[in-house]
Amino acid sequence: xxxxxxxxxxxxxxxxxxxxxxxxxxxxxxxxxxxxxxxxxxxxxxxxxxxxxxxxxxxxxxxxxxxxxxxxxxxxxxxxxxxxxxxxxxxxxxxxxxxxxxxxxxxxxxxxxxxxxxxxxxxxxxxxxxxxxxxxxxxxxxxxxxxxxxxxxxxxxxxxxxxxxxxxxxxxxxxxxxxxxxxxxxxxxxxxxxxxxxxxxxxxxxxxxxxxxxxxxxxxxxxxxxxxxxxxxxxxxxxxxxxxxxxxxxxxxxxxxxxxxxxxxxxxxxxxxxxxxxxxxxxxxxxxxxxxxxxxxxxxxxxxxxxxxxxxxxxxxxxxxxxxxxxxxxxxxxxxxxxxxxxxxxxxxxxxxxxxxxxxxxxxxxxxxxxxxxxxxxxxxxxxxxxxxxxxxxxxxxxx
Ligand SMILES: Nc1ncnc2c1ncn2[C@@H]1O[C@H](COP(=O)(O)OP(=O)(O)OP(=O)(O)O)[C@@H](O)[C@H]1O
Ligand SMILES: [Mg+2]
Numbered sequence: 001x002x003x004x005x006x007x008x009x010x011x012x013x014x015x016x017x018x019x020x021x022x023x024x025x026x027x028x029x030x031x032x033x034x035x036x037x038x039x040x041x042x043x044x045x046x047x048x049x050x051x052x053x054x055x056x057x058x059x060x061x062x063x064x065x066x067x068x069x070x071x072x073x074x075x076x077x078x079x080x081x082x083x084x085x086x087x088x089x090x091x092x093x094x095x096x097x098x099x100x101x102x103x104x105x106x107x108x109x110x111x112x113x114x115x116x117x118x119x120x121x122x123x124x125x126x127x128x129x130x131x132x133x134x135x136x137x138x139x140x141x142x143x144x145x146x147x148x149x150x151x152x153x154x155x156x157x158x159x160x161x162x163x164x165x166x167x168x169x170x171x172x173x174x175x176x177x178x179x180x181x182x183x184x185x186x187x188x189x190x191x192x193x194x195x196x197x198x199x200x201x202x203x204x205x206x207x208x209x210x211x212x213x214x215x216x217x218x219x220x221x222x223x224x225x226x227x228x229x230x231x232x233x234x235x236x237x238x239x240x241x242x243x244x245x246x247x248x249x250x251x252x253x254x255x256x257x258x259x260x261x262x263x264x265x266x267x268x269x270x271x272x273x274x275x276x277x278x279x280x281x282x283x284x285x286x287x288x289x290x291x292x293x294x295x296x297x298x299x300x301x302x303x304x305x306x307x308x309x310x311x312x313x314x315x316x317x318x319x320x321x322x323x324x325x326x327x328x329x330x331x332x333x334x335x336x337x338x339x340x341x342x343x344x345x346x347x348x349x350x351x352x353x354x355x356x357x358x359x360x361x362x363x364x365x366x367x368x369x370x371x372x373x374x375x376x377x378x379x380x381x382x383x384x385x386x387x388x389x390x391x392x393x394x395x396x397x398x399x400x
Contacts, residue, residue, distance in 0.1 A: 001156075007114055007170065010258065012122065012130030018113040018167060113153060117165035127162055133260030135159040138166050140236065140259040148227035150247065150257040171247025171255050175220065175314070178248055183317040186213055196392070212392060215384025217314045222375035223254035228307055229368040232300045235265045237276075239292070240283045241306035243313060252390045265299055274299035274362060286321055290334045291362055301362035307371060308357030312340050315350070349374050 004017030116137075118130045138159065141152035150168045157163035185196050195201050195209055224246065231238055238256070245258040261282055269277040280295035281288075289305035291298040309320050320340045321329050332338045337360045342351050353374045359365050 001115070003115055008174075009119070012118060012126070012133060012260070013116050014119050015114050015116045017170060018115045112170055113167050114170040115165055115167050117157075118162050131160050131162055131164055134164055134166065136262065137259040138164075140262045140264075141166070141168065144231075144234075144236075146227055146230045148223045148254045148256060149230070150255045168257065169249070169255065171249050171257065173248055175243035175246035175248065175254075175310070178220070179243055179313060179317055182213055182216070186210060186317065212384065212388075213317075214315070215379075215382050216389050216392070218375065218379045218382055219252075219384060219386055219389045220248075220254055221311050221314055222372070222379050224256070224307065224310070225368060225372040225375045227254065227256045228303055229372045231262075232303065232368045235300075237263045237265055237278075237298075237300055238303050238306075239263055240287075241303055241310055242284050242287045243310060244284075246310070252386070271297040274301055285326065285329060286319075289362065290337075290360055293330070293334055298362065300368070301365040304365040304368060304371065305358050305362075307368070308354050308365075309340070311350075311357070312342070312354055315346060316340070316343065347378055350378060 002019045004019040006014060006016055008015045116134065118127060118134065122130055138152065138155045141150070145151075150171065152166060152168055154167040156165050156167075188194050189196075189201070189206060189209060193201050193203075193206050195205070201209060228238065228241070238259070238261075240258060240261040241256075245256065247255040247257055249255055263276075263278060265276050271277060275297035276299050278292070278298055281293055283292060283306070285293070287306040287309050289298065289302035292302050313320055318340075321333065324332065339355070339358050342354055353366065353371055356364060356366050357371065
């Protein structure tokens with residue numbers, strides 16, 4: 001498997017584009033395990049050459065027959081298709097211990113898949129934690145199927161070891177990039193009346209374009225709420241919700257990724273209503289609920305806290321608690337319970353969702369289904385659709 005450009009770098013991992021010319025499904029026996037879909041080089045005429053050797057030679061999938069998403073079962077029926085996912089569907093169904101895959105590639109930017117693997121500059125203990133997180137991430141992604149959660153296509157190497165990697169759908173950028181772009185575009189619009197396409201606008205047009213950013217934020221917020229609601233329905237706490245872990249794909253659809261800190265809330269660790277035993281201080285401080293920081297028991301409301309902070313950032317286009325040292329953040333947020341300033345002009349329901357969502361007391365926070373209803377209702381009222389968002393984002397990404 002040939003890797004392309006570096007798409008991003010996390011505390012433990014590197015994420016790279018996946019490059020490969022062609023893929024053919026092929027079954028063969030090797031050392032007692034079935035090898036499927038060998039990487040094949042194919043020339044322009046479609047002639048097949050020898051399988052090529054790659055740095056990462058095989059992808060293995062654990063036995064997961066009971067958790068196969070139904071969609072992947074259907075995909076297996078179209079085994080002649082060159083769509084990568086159909087082949088991976090085949091792999092899942094057979095629950096093979098070892099498989100080899102490849103994918104289509106036109107240019108580096110059009111590669112649809114991303115490979116997440118451990119950084120090779122980690123020291124011993126960090127490497128082990130990283131390998132465990134990546135294995136946990138693969139286990140979660142394998143079970144999940146939602147339009148706003150990044151799709152897992154395969155995994156390789158040995159789970160829990162440093163050669164382990166996963167292949168996921170590639171996103172175009174993170175919500176963090178999008179928020180920064182929206183900020184630059186709206187500032188230019190407010191100051192100079194220049195639209196995202198570079199045109200000078202009338203007062204009326206300027207007002208309408210400024211309002212469209214509110215619609216875009218609603219669109220993102222609603223999809224985010226939908227993904228979290230789905231996770232919570234399945235008793236999964238994401239635990240690291242932040243704009244850097246939220247992607248937007250080529251069609252401006254939200255995709256949550258980075259499940260390394262996700263936690264399945266099991267009845268045996270339950271301590272009370274929405275309270276489970278869990279590690280202290282897990283996640284990213286800026287978005288971390290007080291109960292996780294304090295080392296109390298915690299549950300799904302911890303994600304609701306992070307969701308409220310992310311939504312505030314999305315609507316204000318401002319980084320929350322910016323410039324706060326750790327001590328200052330801890331003192332102001334967790335001791336004095338100060339939260340980011342809510343704008344008066346925002347809709348009442350949004351303001352209420354935020355102030356309840358980041359409440360110090362987890363039991364006062366709304367459930368994700370309530371947050372989803374709020375976002376859906378506001379989106380409906382505004383009438384801004386995902387299609388408009390896609391069209392407008394395309395022109396704004398191109399023009400700036
Ligand atoms: N599917 C993807 N497509 C494109 N880029 C991605 C994808 N997944 C991750 N990235 C990029 O790589 C970065 C690191 O990925 P990720 O957050 O999964 O790694 P991590 O090591 O678990 O990070 P963290 O520092 O949050 O623990 C992301 O912030 C993003 O820029
Ligand atoms: Mg991350």
